[in-house]
Amino acid sequence: MSDLYDNASENFLELASSQRLEILFKLLQKRTTATFLAKDIGATKQEVHRNFTRLEESGLIEKDKNGKYGLTTFGKTMCTQVPSLVFLSQNRKYFEDHTFGDLPTKFIMRAGQLASGTHIKGVSKTLEQWKSIYKNADEYVYEILSEVPLDLIEPLVKRVKKGIRFSYIFDENVVVPKGRKALLKKLGFDNLIENGLVERKMAKNIQTVLVINEKESCLMFPNTDGEADITEMLYSNDPMFHEWCLDYFRYCWYGSDVFKESKLKE
Structure with a gap:
């Protein structure tokens, strides 16, 4: 040896x-x-x-x-x-208080695909980038969510009404903001589900948050306590970065359960 x-x-x-x-x-x-x-x-x-x-x-x-x-x-x-060494080296400070959480080893081994990611810090900046991904979507938006920022709902629904597909995975223990149900009803969200423009699932204990459209991606890894952290993200429009994110979304999607609105708490 x-x-x-x-x-x-x-x-x-x-x-x-x-x-x-x-x-x-x-x-x-x-x-x-x-x-x-x-x-x-x-x-x-x-x-x-x-x-x-x-x-x-x-x-x-x-x-x-x-x-x-x-x-x-x-x-x-x-x-x-x-590239994996490059990725870890350039994000060493980020990983002082973040981890890969429960990420499968096969995705950690592909971390080099994330080397083009730009580190964005601060909740206002991450939310603006998040909205930008919605705005730039022409085909779809896929998300893995641990929480639901209320001011992101309306911009997303507007894009879905223009024909993009929206698929998302919720943490089954997520606490949704007050007023979410009323806002979704006002925006006609149920009709979008019925028309097949929205698909949704649930998973236990989501740690890694992900938002992608057909050309952009952002990732938010958990902090050292294993909790999802949306105050910092890695963003890129690089095809390799996007491929990693899309593969991870698909992996999580096929391993998730049926969505149950009754599990959500305000």
């Missing part, structure tokens, strides 16, 4: 250089020579040649018959792991 860790530590050592990481990701885009790449990244030829040698000896890159370098299968695979 120690040999396995020794090999892994050696590979981490080869990645412990910002220039070598930059070289790997440049080669992920296209094959090139050390001399050309030195010009591209503004480094000396000697530096880049030295790092090319190290990466080649480590089996991460290889030279073809035309003298150009590209990634080996090993190198390409290692590049898929780096």
Whole structure:
């Protein structure tokens, strides 16, 4: 077992250089020579040649018959792991008081897809971004909710009335704001459900809050007490970030129960 860790530590050592990481990701885009790449990244030829040698000896890159370098299968695979380290590094402070909660391991392993996320802090800022996701939706809005901000209901219903699909999962222990039922009745929410524009389900103990449309996503991970926290979020319109969020929503959707209005408390 120690040999396995020794090999892994050696590979981490080869990645412990910002220039070598930059070289790997440049080669992920296209094959090139050390001399050309030195010009591209503004480094000396000697530096880049030295790092090319190290990466080649480590089996991460290889030279073809035309003298150009590209990634080996090993190198390409290692590049898929780096974004997870980038994500955790750039959000280290955020995760000092937040956790992945009950997130399945398979989604934590894909955390690199979230590396493009922008950290938004402050409840007013998160709610504005939330509303923006509603406003920009042309096809659908999907949500996983631990609570229901009252001032978000009307903007969402307006979008649904214009034809977007709305699917959401409620925490079965959620305490909804007073006036929610009256507002939904006023807005004709039941008709939207009957017309198939709204689908809803319930789940136990929602910790991770999610809001997405067909091109934007935001995630709100729980605090260290395991409670959902909508005062901070990670937002992105990057396709990889969106794919992660959409897959997570679908995973939760198919594992959720039938929605029961009677369980909700004001």
